[in-house]
Amino acid sequence: MKHSQIRVLIAKPGLDGHDRGAKVIARALRDAGFEVIYTGIRQTPQMIAEAALQEDVDVVGLSILSGAHMTLCPKVVELLHTQGQEDVLVLLGGIIPDDDAAELRAAGVHAVFGPGTSSAEIIAFIQTAVASG
Amino acid sequence: MPKPVPTQKLIDGLLKGDRLALARAISRVEDDAEEAARLVQAVFAHTGKAHLIGITGAPGTGKSTLVSALVESFRARGLSVGVLAVDPTSPFSGGALLGDRVRMTGHSGDAGVFIRSMATRSGAGGLARASADAMLLLDAAGFERILVETVGAGQAEVEIASVADTVVVVEAPGLGDEVQAIKAGLLEIADIFAVNKADRKGAARTVAALEMMLETGSAAAQTILHHGQQMEAGAAASEAEAAGGWAVPVLQTVAVSGGGVGELRDALEGHRAWLGGSGALAAREKKRLDHMLQTLVQAELLARMERALSPDLRRDLVERMQRREIDPYSAVSRIMEGN
Numbered sequence: 001m002k003h004s005q006i007r008v009l010i011a012k013p014g015l016d017g018h019d020r021g022a023k024v025i026a027r028a029l030r031d032a033g034f035e036v037i038y039t040g041i042r043q044t045p046q047m048i049a050e051a052a053l054q055e056d057v058d059v060v061g062l063s064i065l066s067g068a069h070m071t072l073c074p075k076v077v078e079l080l081h082t083q084g085q086e087d088v089l090v091l092l093g094g095i096i097p098d099d100d101a102a103e104l105r106a107a108g109v110h111a112v113f114g115p116g117t118s119s120a121e122i123i124a125f126i127q128t129a130v131a132s133g
Numbered sequence: 134m135p136k137p138v139p140t141q142k143l144i145d146g147l148l149k150g151d152r153l154a155l156a157r158a159i160s161r162v163e164d165d166a167e168e169a170a171r172l173v174q175a176v177f178a179h180t181g182k183a184h185l186i187g188i189t190g191a192p193g194t195g196k197s198t199l200v201s202a203l204v205e206s207f208r209a210r211g212l213s214v215g216v217l218a219v220d221p222t223s224p225f226s227g228g229a230l231l232g233d234r235v236r237m238t239g240h241s242g243d244a245g246v247f248i249r250s251m252a253t254r255s256g257a258g259g260l261a262r263a264s265a266d267a268m269l270l271l272d273a274a275g276f277e278r279i280l281v282e283t284v285g286a287g288q289a290e291v292e293i294a295s296v297a298d299t300v301v302v303v304e305a306p307g308l309g310d311e312v313q314a315i316k317a318g319l320l321e322i323a324d325i326f327a328v329n330k331a332d333r334k335g336a337a338r339t340v341a342a343l344e345m346m347l348e349t350g351s352a353a354a355q356t357i358l359h360h361g362q363q364m365e366a367g368a369a370a371s372e373a374e375a376a377g378g379w380a381v382p383v384l385q386t387v388a389v390s391g392g393g394v395g396e397l398r399d400a401l402e403g404h405r406a407w408l409g410g411s412g413a414l415a416a417r418e419k420k421r422l423d424h425m426l427q428t429l430v431q432a433e434l435l436a437r438m439e440r441a442l443s444p445d446l447r448r449d450l451v452e453r454m455q456r457r458e459i460d461p462y463s464a465v466s467r468i469m470e471g472n
Contacts, residue, residue, distance in 0.1 A: 004163075004164040004165070005164075005227070005228075005252075005254075007160075026230055027230065029228065030223060030226060030228035030229060030230040031223070031225075031226045031228060032226065032228060033226045033227045033228040034228050035222075035228060035229045035231060035252045036228065036229065036230050036231065037231045037232075037234060037250050038230060038231065038232045038234070038235060039234045039235060039238070040234070040235035040238065043238070044241070046241060046242060047238065047241040050241055050242070051234060051248075053152060053153055053156055054152065054156055054247055054248055054249055055156065055249060055250055056153075056156040056157050056159065056160045083153060084153050085153070
């Protein structure tokens with residue numbers, strides 16, 4: 001494992017202001033023992049990548065309900081890679097069509113979690129992925 | 134996963150101002166005491182240049198927003214700024230929700246700003262154990278002003294005074310009782326008071342109450358207990374400060390709109406100039422280094438004690454305490470004697 005404590009950035013890129021889901025996940029991850037950096041709504045991919053760098057996180061969790069995931073997510077992945085953070089796990093939560101999810105995974109998003117995903121599932125995914133790195 | 138970056142590479146990178154190297158170095162000092170030692174050993178000669186500013190105060194006074202506004206204000210003067218924003222670790226899960234960045238957006242894309250959130254982990258007094266080391270790394274990386282925002286101080290969370298050159302205590306109107314500030318020891322550690330949310334009702338009253346308490350605080354008590362410590366290493370600081378006489382200003386700010394923030398920045402620059410001119414800067418640094426030494430020695434002694442302490446002996450002593458065969462103090466003596 002990279003850190004003695006897993007650090008996760010939770011961000012909401014794009015223009016939708018519905019951050020309830022992101023906050024619920026942030027809280028659940030904290031309760032699982034992670035250090036969660038919450039950056040709030042209306043973040044650009046540049047802002048997210050920069051925060052991920054300064055915070056040296058293991059995981060970036062994106063929450064998108066606006067439908068703009070096909071432009072925003074690959075951009076975040078690209079910026080992380082450019083700045084030398086290829087090892088950061090990128091996760092996406094939101095209402096994402098299956099075809100899009102497949103394409104996003106091909107673009108470097110490690111997992112896509114749709115509505116109804118339990119917090120436990122996300123926590124287990126992160127723990128396994130970060131441990132096996 | 135990729136191999137961890139060698140420490141030397143991180144050191145070279147951060148001294149050149151490489152942001153990823155700096156970020157990773159901060160993680161190392163948080164995670165690993167041995168790595169912290171290696172990193173600080175390598176960069177310490179490059180530190181001592183930054184103005185170290187502590188921002189503390191009760192939860193909800195607007196510390197994060199004020200820090201963000203100050204960053205902007207320093208940037209307008211062309212000064213680079215590193216920020217450490219400390220939030221509490223949950224005692225139940227060991228996790229932490231670090232939310233200060235929500236109020237610190239707007240500096241994106243600015244290479245003169247570096248913001249890092251930090252969980253307290255096992256640290257006390259409103260700071261993390263690694264805060265002081267992280268400040269050294271930011272200093273070595275070339276940031277000219279370092280702002281450290283403590284967790285929302287309740288009472289007696291005055292550790293910040295031992296790691297900063299200048300302490301800003303943030304208050305807000307309507308939080309009630311200014312007497313809380315006295316109880317908490319915040320009055321003694323403040324170099325500058327900022328009454329934030331000053332556009333709200335009751336601001337003038339809060340300012341007046343703070344000014345009154347500053348005036349009535351006896352001069353002797355303020356100098357002897359300055360920065361909350363009866364200090365030997367800091368005795369010179371007390372003398373210099375008594376001679377030069379820094380009058381603690383009570384300023385009004387409205388961080389969300391930037392109101393009064395320029396004045397706060399000027400007061401910070403003024404305090405730095407006063408520290409330098411009065412000789413207090415060197416005296417405070419000496420006190421800070423003495424405190425750092427003491428903290429590290431304590432940690433080292435504790436670690437050695439824990440390594441030396443046999444789990445069997447410990448378990449045995451606890452069981453005997455439970456049977457009231459031995460009292461806790463005698464049990465400690467047994468441990469210290471090693472039998």
